[in-house]
Amino acid sequence: MDGGYTGLCRRLISEAGASIGDEVLVVTRKGEYRGFLMMRYELGAADHIVLKLANGYNIGVKVWDDSRVVKLSESRPPSFRAVEPPPPDPGLPHVAVISTGGTIASRVDYRTGGVRPALTASDLLSAVPELSGIARISAEVLMSIYSENMNPRNWALMAERVDSLLRSDVDGVVIAHGTDTMGYSAAALSFVLQQPPKPVVLVGSQRSSDRPSSDAALNLVAAVDIAAKAPIAEVGVCMHLGHSDDVIAFHRGVRVVKLHTSSRSAFKSVNCEPLALWTRSGLKIQAEKYHRRGGDDYRFMPGFDERALLLKFYPGMSPEVLEVLRERLCLRGVVLEGTGLGHVSSSFIPTLKRLRDEGVFVGMTSQCRYGRVDMLVYDNGRDLLRAGVVPLDNMLAETALVKLMWVLARAEEYEEVKRLMATNLVGEMGGRSMPEGVG
């Protein structure tokens, strides 16, 4: 017995010989409560016992030294009847689903209140039965971590697993991922898995899949459908386009960013259209150019060098920040998120010069997100260029950082790093800028 209880509660419960789920009577100076013993949330005060009343409601009962807990009956073991998935249709495409963790791949255990990972093939099919009509699913749990705990080693692990799947007989790969850093992972996979022969679709959900209104089911349906059949063989992200459960956007992995903390339409393609829009009636391709399924130009290019930094400039920021970090982290490269067209204070110029002389790459992106940097318009921009800062066009700052890590892992020389950073490799930069609401 633990159930999150400590101190007095724990003593009273264990003296009664009760476990989570047992029916108990709690007698306190205020009254008697009969119910099923529930797990304690971490956030609650320590001297309350949580009971589920006969009507299904939970309440917290405060206990004192003179309170008593009496066990009335043992809990009945839950008779979980998972719906048997229909047998796979051999005529359907084969899609591998890799679970890495996050909201989409977890279920709340209501008996205890805890969260546990759940993304086996049968979990998936019982939660979203229509998947079995789209593809034969094989599912695996590769890792089970919240997306904020992801790091480049996790990206590498993911990329390796996807690489081996791409070389197998699957028709596409779906990666269930927490949404917070899904954009970074998508960018990382985009650089490692170049010109993949099949779609690699990252998918998440903003609301957990145990909720009747979760966006998970439709996102998954779209992701599996795209992985199974779409002509686009790129690394991308599948999430709701708007507030409705109808259109799912398939975003290019290097162009997508999470722009809202909680809305189901949080993911947006920035400075370009989504690759495609999916609805139940089909896929509408939006991209002018994309990599087609089935090519033989696939290249697996693994490796990230973590000695890179993404720094957001703010008014009054001291250039010392950059110097100290460079020193402490042995940085080989920095992506600046500057203001407007790509500026930082002119007080940075001596530091930036020194970094350049030491062979540390410094690239410029904009905190505006929308639009491209242009450092020729103002004096300060030109001075920054002269100090060695490399403008990174309309690349997302997050993508620029991931790219930099990837570039540093394969280029020793400053000039080669600079060349790769300034070259569009997988669609991460370039393209025409469009007015709002038009493109």
Next chain:
Amino acid sequence: MVLDYERLGLKVGLEIHRQLNTARKLFCPCPTEYDESGEKISFTRFLREAQSELGELDPAAVFESRKRKKIVYRMDRRSACLVELDEEPPHTLNGEAVEIALTAALLMGSTPVDEIHVMRKIVVDGSNTAGFQRTCVVATGGRVVVDGEAIPIQTITLEEDAARLVESSRGVVEYDLSRLGIPLIEVATAPVIKSPEQAVKAAKAIGDILRATGKVKRGLGTVRQDLNISIRDGALVEVKGVQELELIDDVVEYEVRRQLHLLDVSKRLAARLGGGLPAFNPVDVTHLFTDTKSKVIRRSLDAGGRVMALLLPAFAGLISEEPFKGVRLGAELAAYAKAWAEVEGIFHTDELPGYGITSEEVASLRKYMGAGDADAVVLVADLEHYAVEALRAVYERAAEALRGVPNETRAARQDGSTVYIRPRPGAARMYPETDIPPIPITENYLEELKSRLPETLDRLAERLSRQYGLSRQLVQELIDRERVEIFMEILGKTSASPTVVATTLTETLTSLARDGVDVGRLGERVLLEVFQLLSEGVFSKEMLRDVLARAASEGVSDVRSLVSSMGLAAVDLEEVRRYVDELVERNRSFLGDERAVKRLMGDLMKRYRGRVDGRLLHQILSERVAARTGAAQG
């Protein structure tokens, strides 16, 4: 036949729901007052039944998910935010609502819980965007006293109101989000009420206590009474949505008579049928109706539908029997078919030939189905899938008829009858709301609340009658009509006479209603403004009834412009004063004579009747006379 409820073992439990008049919704900062006139944006959703970790599927959730509807929501940015869209986690539980609920709990002698845990009650019909309603127990125990008898309270809960159903059709249901999230208090009694009259009184007693908090909403749609009703050998039936107190006894009586009839039917069926029903076997009988004159069947066939039939052995005569108005097994079968398959209706041989179906068609139908004289046949004309689903529901309901009264959730209708809506939900549908930490209710806080409990409505009546010199009867009428709140507000904010306000809010409104004026359109804001203008002297007391009548029939919200458009407010008070001065000046030699002053008043009334309040005229005149004569005048 008068029913002996005690002998029948009637047990009624009440769930009284009432909207709280808080500034904000229960879990977000949206306002609880709204009008539905604004521009709407809409979005569509689908809800999936969430399987319980305990492996149980909730019958009510299965019912909804078998229909899998597209849900269209309409929202107005003024009255809903991302929380209502289920795209932002709920904010903390509204403290103002908790305080009102705790106050009501203390007034009923309930024991507040030590810690409030917000739960998710699964509801997948779309009325909650999340697919669940957030709800929490605030207190347990307590009682209300009715005619000296204590009715125990089981729980007092606080929950979010649901979205308002706009329309529902096959495959699509539409809701408006303005109402979603308004705090509701729910008071549930133990199922110990023994008669329809006691149910009415208990509901009123609970309603009075809730109103005593001074923080509940009033008016149409702010109160909803759910009843659970059972009789011995019957079943526990939940009747939802009784809007008016006066309807409660009718609903209870109807439900008792319905259960009695169903019990009677089940006994007779058992005797006739021996065993159970044969296996479900719907039969396509479209070919018997190719030349039908029945418009309903014709329309359905033209739309590509089929006519499907189901044999109900030994049911002949029992389906259309109607021992009490509206109580018929046929109504139950039809309601199941409508609820589960959303067909327009069913035909059964008890009522055929009829509805354009000829006796020849009935004869060939009976022959084809192998139906004897004691058997009944049910028909549904629709697209095949729906027709079969409808007959499956009819079959399942018919099988229940052998057993007696099914457990179910029904809806109350305006005439006091009830209709099936869905199976009763189980306890499997309640999960913790993990986004909201438990909220402790401390002893100190409760002590503080106890020290400032509001007065009961009885005390209030006593006080108002003493304070304003009004009869207890008049004050009681204000209370019973739920107008005492606006009465106090008007007296607090204007200088209108208590008697005038009280009689207007009771007698005048009643008489207007008798004359066919829709007084329901007079919102509290309008009433307040009417009395504000009256006490400013913008129009006179004599015109009050006309102003109210016009405001109600035109549904105005701006009383001031209404009054000026009626030509009542054309008089400038300065002009009146100047005129009175002249009058007094002209008659200055008679001012000592009271009769003369009365005559002057008569002249003034002639000139200003209906445009300036008589009291105001008298006041101006008295002032001027007093100033002239230097004497004190009343």
